[in-house]
Amino acid sequence: MTILSHFQAIIDWHREHQTPVVAQLRPGLKPDKIEKRAKQLPFALPPEIKALYELHDGLKDNAPLFTSFTFLPLGEVVAEYELACEMAEDFEPPDDAETQDPEAYWKPSWLPLFGFQGDYYLIDAALGLRSPVYYRVGTEPALPWYDNLSRMFKTIRSCFEQGAYFYDEDQILAEDFEKANSLREQLNPRSAKLGSSEPEPIKQELDEQPDGTRRLTTWFSEDHYIEQFYGPDQRKIGQSEYYQGDLTRRDSYLYIGADEVEITSENLMGFMMTTKTRGRITADGSVETTHVQTFMQDQMLFEQDLTKDDEDEDWDEEDSDDEDAPAALPKP
Structure with a gap:
């Protein structure tokens, strides 16, 4: 374009x-x-x-x-x-x-x-x-x-x-x-990069259930915390983020195969938008995005296939998005 x-x-x-x-x-x-x-x-x-x-x-x-x-x-x-x-x-x-x-x-x-x-x-x-x-x-x-x-x-x-x-x-x-x-x-691979701006956690708690599922809760402040959910195989199956008691974002993970996952992210602030991201699970547990869809009220607004080269612009590198999504449970 x-x-x-x-x-x-x-x-x-x-x-x-x-x-x-x-x-x-x-x-x-x-x-x-x-x-x-x-x-x-x-x-x-x-x-x-x-x-x-x-x-x-x-x-x-x-x-x-x-x-x-x-x-x-x-x-x-x-x-x-x-x-x-x-x-x-x-x-x-x-x-x-x-x-x-x-x-x-x-x-x-x-x-x-x-x-x-x-x-x-x-x-x-x-x-x-x-x-x-x-x-x-x-x-x-x-x-x-x-x-x-x-x-x-x-x-x-x-x-x-x-x-x-x-x-x-x-x-x-x-x-x-x-x-x-x-x-x-x-x-923009040739432009300025920023270091991670994620705040340092102040507390973590791990809850283990009899069926082998686990919930890791990480607090960044009294008003901001994230819950991460893991299945019996210790693969991540969901995440919820809260600010001041309100659920602001919810992610769910659907494993399509041993090395492919679809992540559904619901933004619960402002416009209620949902993004579905499909990607390959790499050797280090991160997810390399291959496909993105964005919805509002079940209507698709946007779709992008990142496996295709962007031939219309002056850029020779492949589009990719390494999203931090650990496949195994981190130690609290």
């Missing part, structure tokens, strides 16, 4: 679910308007960026398209670019900064497309479609966060379709960060 088709799929998801984003979409610009506004930049806009702004000129009122970030109208892109260049003239990295290279913080060819209170997702206009999408937080060095703009839109689309981004009961856009970052790292 192209950049535009991935972007349109994100917009279509918002329309289908009647989210607040729909009312905040600005109409697209005519080519002459784009050229007029882009003349204030010291470089030409890549054709694909022009096409985006012909489709929609960003969002009104800083409405978030994903997480907290809005799609900046082209006029604001120019204004934010000029402000960033002005601030970069007087900026000096702190003595204890991880790098003293000024181009790690700002380059004159960087173009901010998505923003939130001074934080940006940017592309390098000099590289065009080959540019990574950089994530810059305040005055920190920018990180390559997505392999390219097409990968960024595909990742955002997947996060919505697989329930990593969702609207809560108050229609506030929320995020399952671990799931979203797992998708990002899976779909």
Whole structure:
């Protein structure tokens, strides 16, 4: 799929679910308007960026398209670019900064497309479609966060379709960060990787039943705990996660064979979405995902076969998702 088709799929998801984003979409610009506004930049806009702004000129009122970030109208892109260049003239990295290279913080060819209170997702206009999408937080060095703009839109689309981004009961856009970052790292193998953000457990209890089944309860705080269930053969058969007494996620495991499992994950926050993940059990007990389906109210929203090469994008590596799903009971 192209950049535009991935972007349109994100917009279509918002329309289908009647989210607040729909009312905040600005109409697209005519080519002459784009050229007029882009003349204030010291470089030409890549054709694909022009096409985006012909489709929609960003969002009104800083409405978030994903997480907290809005799609900046082209006029604001120019204004934010000029402000960033002005601030970069007087900026000096702190003595204890991880790098003293000024181009790690700002380059004159960087173009901010998505923003939130001074934080940006940017592309390098000099590289065009080959540019990574950089994530810059305040005055920190920018990180390559997505392999390219097409990968960024595909990742955002997947996060919505697989329930990593969702609207809560108050229609506030929320995020399952671990799931979203797992998708990002899976779909963007050349970009920044984060260490595990899972908190350290403060207590574990193991309950053994006469029939050989077991329940391992792990507390991360007084309000947050996870129950993991194991069959008589010590293979994992389910998991439930609780916050403040509420069940927020429930997983069940169906073993199709000795080395294949289907995991059904129910997200019980906001939109009630269910994801079915089928994968191969590797030698170390983890699961290598091969197929993903996402449902809402028994209606399939999304299906992806990860065994097929993604031939339409500039990426030669195979899609894969190594999901931590131990096949044997860990020691408490």
